[in-house]
Amino acid sequence: MATDFVRHNVWTLEAQGDWPPILLAYARAIGAMTQLGDADPRSLAYQAAVHGNAVADRFRDQCQHQSWFFLPWHRMYLYWFEDIVRTFVAGFDDIDEQTRHNWALPYWDYGGADSTRAIPPSFLAPTLPDGIPNPLRVPRQLGPGDLLPATDADSTAALASDRFAGIGGFGGARTGRNHFAEDPDARPGTLEMTPHNTVHSTVGGYMGRFETAGLDPLFWLHHANVDRLWEVWTVSLGNANPSEAAWSTGQSFVFRDGGGAEHTQQSTDVLGTLPQLQYRYEDISAPIGPTGAGKVAEPRRPTELIGATDSHMSLVGEQAAAHFAVTPSARRAEPRHVYLTLDDARAPDAASMTYRVYLTVPDDDPNTDDEFYVGTASFFGATQGNGPGLRLAFDITDLYRRLRRDERWQDRVAVRFVPNRISPQRGSSEHRLAQEPGNVRVGRVGIVVE
Ligand code: C2O
Numbered sequence: 129m130a131t132d133f134v135r136h137n138v139w140t141l142e143a144q145g146d147w148p149p150i151l152l153a154y155a156r157a158i159g160a161m162t163q164l165g166d167a168d169p170r171s172l173a174y175q176a177a178v179h180g181n182a183v184a185d186r187f188r189d190q191c192q193h194q195s196w197f198f199l200p201w202h203r204m205y206l207y208w209f210e211d212i213v214r215t216f217v218a219g220f221d222d223i224d225e226q227t228r229h230n231w232a233l234p235y236w237d238y239g240g241a242d243s244t245r246a247i248p249p250s251f252l253a254p255t256l257p258d259g260i261p262n263p264l265r266v267p268r269q270l271g272p273g274d275l276l277p278a279t280d281a282d283s284t285a286a287l288a289s290d291r292f293a294g295i296g297g298f299g300g301a302r303t304g305r306n307h308f309a310e311d312p313d314a315r316p317g318t319l320e321m322t323p324h325n326t327v328h329s330t331v332g333g334y335m336g337r338f339e340t341a342g343l344d345p346l347f348w349l350h351h352a353n354v355d356r357l358w359e360v361w362t363v364s365l366g367n368a369n370p371s372e373a374a375w376s377t378g379q380s381f382v383f384r385d386g387g388g389a390e391h392t393q394q395s396t397d398v399l400g401t402l403p404q405l406q407y408r409y410e411d412i413s414a415p416i417g418p419t420g421a422g423k424v425a426e427p428r429r430p431t432e433l434i435g436a437t438d439s440h441m442s443l444v445g446e447q448a449a450a451h452f453a454v455t456p457s458a459r460r461a462e463p464r465h466v467y468l469t470l471d472d473a474r475a476p477d478a479a480s481m482t483y484r485v486y487l488t489v490p491d492d493d494p495n496t497d498d499e500f501y502v503g504t505a506s507f508f509g510a511t512q513g514n515g516p517g518l519r520l521a522f523d524i525t526d527l528y529r530r531l532r533r534d535e536r537w538q539d540r541v542a543v544r545f546v547p548n549r550i551s552p553q554r555g556s557s558e559h560r561l562a563q564e565p566g567n568v569r570v571g572r573v574g575i576v577v578e
Pocket residue numbers: 179191192193202324328341351
């Protein structure tokens with residue numbers, strides 16, 4: 129009889145003591161996958177190349193980003209990777225039966241107590257119990273004792289989106305196949321922005337780039353958490369996935385399992401973890417109250433830009449601000465949604481620093497109090513391609529309404545960027561890469577109403 133696989137919270141496992149069986153089995157499987165030649169589809173190098181690679185083929189260089197295929201594609205990718213790992217684990221005769229037969233990918237839940245924002249200990253230990261070097265430990269910006277900045281790990285704003293597609297939506301823009309920003313409409317959804325992109329940037333190292341992300345064994349636990357948050361959004365919060373055929377059956381993706389067999393899937397094949405995919409998460413309780421249940425999704429309205437910078441700005445790891453004038457919308461006094469937008473962001477090298485973003489009025493008021501906090505920007509993926517560049521949108525409807533209500537809204541605003549620096553812990557420097565702010569060019573900062 130088939131049983132459902134359970135993907136556990138990595139912190140539940142770590143609480144069992146040093147080297148819990150599921151993580152030890154994972155470490156040994158990763159070790160085995162690292163030994164295989166790069167051309168072997170089961171090797172870690174090949175699996176990372178499925179995500180991003182210099183040469184594209186049917187299997188490689190396929191990751192879907194800044195698109196409504198982001199969530200389904202990564203769910204498929206994880207599912208087949210997990211199958212490959214399970215094949216290795218099943219062959220380890222000295223590992224207990226239970227672990228060998230039921231192995232499932234854990235998830236890194238960084239949304240609990242502050243300490244959950246640390247790299248889990250099994251990914252930092254120098255060696256396995258038998259003394260061989262730990263394959264789960266790779267170079268990262270976030271070292272032992274460091275914590276992800278709280279705003280990088282915060283999923284509450286993403287989970288509060290009540291639409292899947294389009295600007296401000298949970299799941300990303302309606303696009304065709306979109307590996308990076310080649311579709312003119314490409315735009316990440318709120319979950320992809322934070323915590324997905326922000327955690328990529330700050331963990332840094334391999335995680336900072338499309339082509340190397342999968343080489344960090346922690347990448348897969350990060351994505352299991354992102355996948356779990358999709359399940360939280362649909363099952364626990366009652367929101368709906370797109371019903372359009374363009375999403376459900378419009379694109380097919382091909383993967384190989386642990387035995388080398390090919391599998392072609394579409395979004396419709398990965399709508400939910402149970403019963404469709406036979407795995408479930410240890411916990412899918414929502415960190416916020418119900419949002420979507422019983423609601424009819426409101427129709428989209430056309431958007432209008434009501435103010436923007438007229439030249440680009442640079443983010444190089446220091447505080448920075450953009451000032452611009454805003455004219456009230458000619459068409460609507462009471463917009464349904466207001467967004468702060470960053471358009472055409474590009475970076476020559478991976479920018480592994482995130483920025484807390486604040487909208488302040490009047491524009492010469494330098495304070496960055498929580499009341500002006502808008503969200504956290506990551507530029508993961510901004511190095512890719514020649515398309516429209518990375519475009520981010522933060523929902524500022526509540527802030528806008530509050531300032532208007534209090535008669536504090538003004539016709540000049542400032543958007544302030546404050547770098548999220550990792551504060552190195554004592555003794556952590558040895559295993560910590562320098563944080564790379566990169567050189568990000570943001571083409572335009574503006575405010576859009578819907
Ligand atoms: Cu396709 Cu987290 O990356």
